[in-house]
Amino acid sequence: MELSPNECKVLLTLGQLGREAALDDLRTTGLQQTTIMSAASWLASKGLVEVRETPTTYYSLTSEGRADLEGRLPLERVVSGMSLKELMVSLQGTLTPQVLNFVVGYLKRSGSLKEGVVELSVEARQYVSDGRSLLELLSSRPLPTQEIPSPLAPIIPDYDKRGLIKGKERVVRTLSITKGGKRALKLVEAMEEEITQLTPKIIQSGAWRTTPLAKYDIHTFAPTLPRGRSHPITSAISRLRRIFLDMGFTELAGPFVEPCFWDMDALFVPQDHPARDLQDTFYVEAPSPKLDQGLIDKVKGVHESGGDTGSRGWGYQWSEEETKKLVLRTHTTADTIRYLSRHPEPPVKAFCIGRIFRREAVDAKHLPEFYQIEGIVMEEGANLEMLIGLLEEFYRRMGLEIGIRPAYFPYTEPSLEVVTHIEGKEMELGGAGIFRPEVTAPFNISCPVLAWGLGLERLLMLQLGVQDIRELYANDLDWLRRH
Ligand code: PHE
Numbered sequence: 001m002e003l004s005p006n007e008c009k010v011l012l013t014l015g016q017l018g019r020e021a022a023l024d025d026l027r028t029t030g031l032q033q034t035t036i037m038s039a040a041s042w043l044a045s046k047g048l049v050e051v052r053e054t055p056t057t058y059y060s061l062t063s064e065g066r067a068d069l070e071g072r073l074p075l076e077r078v079v080s081g082m083s084l085k086e087l088m089v090s091l092q093g094t095l096t097p098q099v100l101n102f103v104v105g106y107l108k109r110s111g112s113l114k115e116g117v118v119e120l121s122v123e124a125r126q127y128v129s130d131g132r133s134l135l136e137l138l139s140s141r142p143l144p145t146q147e148i149p150s151p152l153a154p155i156i157p158d159y160d161k162r163g164l165i166k167g168k169e170r171v172v173r174t175l176s177i178t179k180g181g182k183r184a185l186k187l188v189e190a191m192e193e194e195i196t197q198l199t200p201k202i203i204q205s206g207a208w209r210t211t212p213l214a215k216y217d218i219h220t221f222a223p224t225l226p227r228g229r230s231h232p233i234t235s236a237i238s239r240l241r242r243i244f245l246d247m248g249f250t251e252l253a254g255p256f257v258e259p260c261f262w263d264m265d266a267l268f269v270p271q272d273h274p275a276r277d278l279q280d281t282f283y284v285e286a287p288s289p290k291l292d293q294g295l296i297d298k299v300k301g302v303h304e305s306g307g308d309t310g311s312r313g314w315g316y317q318w319s320e321e322e323t324k325k326l327v328l329r330t331h332t333t334a335d336t337i338r339y340l341s342r343h344p345e346p347p348v349k350a351f352c353i354g355r356i357f358r359r360e361a362v363d364a365k366h367l368p369e370f371y372q373i374e375g376i377v378m379e380e381g382a383n384l385e386m387l388i389g390l391l392e393e394f395y396r397r398m399g400l401e402i403g404i405r406p407a408y409f410p411y412t413e414p415s416l417e418v419v420t421h422i423e424g425k426e427m428e429l430g431g432a433g434i435f436r437p438e439v440t441a442p443f444n445i446s447c448p449v450l451a452w453g454l455g456l457e458r459l460l461m462l463q464l465g466v467q468d469i470r471e472l473y474a475n476d477l478d479w480l481r482r483h
Pocket of ligand 1: 330432433452
């Protein structure tokens with residue numbers, strides 16, 4: 001059970017009082033009445049305190065009562081030894097007929113009239129002095145019946161009826177500790193002696209050595225403190241990098257802006273391929289880059305006639321101008337082929353996680369900018385089975401089961417597509433294949449090269465249960481805290 005600091009205060013004060021207490025008695029807590037009341041209700045709901053509500057009449061003076069108190073009470077004006085007649089005459093000017101009636105009635109009732117002469121009885125004299133005491137008592141503040149001394153109690157109804165005092169009902173709340181409360185009080189008292197906050201003084205004085213330190217309650221409610229952390233995409237990239245490095249891959253990287261040569265021509269993508277259209281690719285206006293003429297010539301030969309690969313090529317006029325155009329890389333395969341051109345000897349195992357750009361209409365599954373997880377394995381005897389095994393193993397480590405479908409890319413043969421099923425629908429995760437000789441021959445690569453390019457965001461969508469790819473980049477703070 002937890003107690004708030006205010007609840008502890010109220011409980012401790014009740015304990016010190018050692019009796020049933022009115023709210024007023026708890027002023028020593030230094031809390032406002034409403035705060036005390038709310039702490040008391042919490043304590044009551046926890047069974048530690050009993051709140052008793054007693055309807056009580058509070059008496060106060062009326063203006064008539066105050067006037068009497070400041071002047072003389074009607075009966076105080078009565079002088080013993082006067083005849084009733086003389087008395088009536090002397091009082092007529094100062095008392096109203098009703099009060100005069102009361103006076104005469106009272107003198108009779110109390111046996112203060114003997115044969116027409118006024119002689120105040122003991123009872124009457126007591127009545128008068130009690131009346132003054134009562135009025136005096138109530139003159140400073142209203143009092144509840146139980147705070148009026150008992151000898152005065154009998155005259156209350158009478159004074160009320162005469163309109164000198166008036167009563168008002170109020171609910172009085174009193175608090176008392178229950179048995180459970182007493183047990184809780186012991187714990188609270190013990191806690192009071194514990195150090196809950198270390199201060200320089202406590203450390204310097206050495207008090208911390210002798211006073212027990214409060215234990216941490218790890219079950220206590222505490223607000224969540226959002227801490228700085230990586231974006232889910234950033235942490236996914238770190239995870240992926242770890243997986244590839246663990247599998248013995250080398251990381252490669254390249255620039256966002258590439259000449260068509262590396263993005264397409266080196267990959268045997270014909271120059272009239274629809275993917276090169278302005279609709280599909282972002283072109284960058286910038287001076288032509290310097291390219292290795294020897295490589296250009298070899299790639300040109302392959303495109304036009306197949307070079308010495310045994311292929312017939314595309315059988316068209318290849319343009320050197322076209323190959324020097326700059327684009328935002330449309331896939332990271334541009335980076336792998338450049339890497340291979342520099343590392344033509346097996347074995348090569350390399351990967352690249354990088355951002356690529358396509359003129360896509362944005363929708364729940366498409367973005368114009370996204371990440372690809374690219375990789376190659378160049379190895380003697382590498383084959384399709386190995387490629388599929390590799391892809392399956394990779395996705396298994398990411399917690400996904402995949403399907404393989406035949407596909408077409410100008411640079412691989414055979415080519416395949418990695419798919420997965422989500423809510424009955426197929427979603428494409430990426431492409432893969434074995435580089436064609438038309439791709440590898442110009443770079444003097446004679447060994448088979450397994451290659452793949454996989455979408456990072458779609459993989460993340462599946463892992464995070466996100467239906468719309470745009471959510472990944474919305475940077476909604478609530479979402480980011482949850483993922
Ligand atoms: N570059 C292809 C794409 O962007 C994927 C791919 C990479 C296919 C390597 C085959 C081999 O979809």
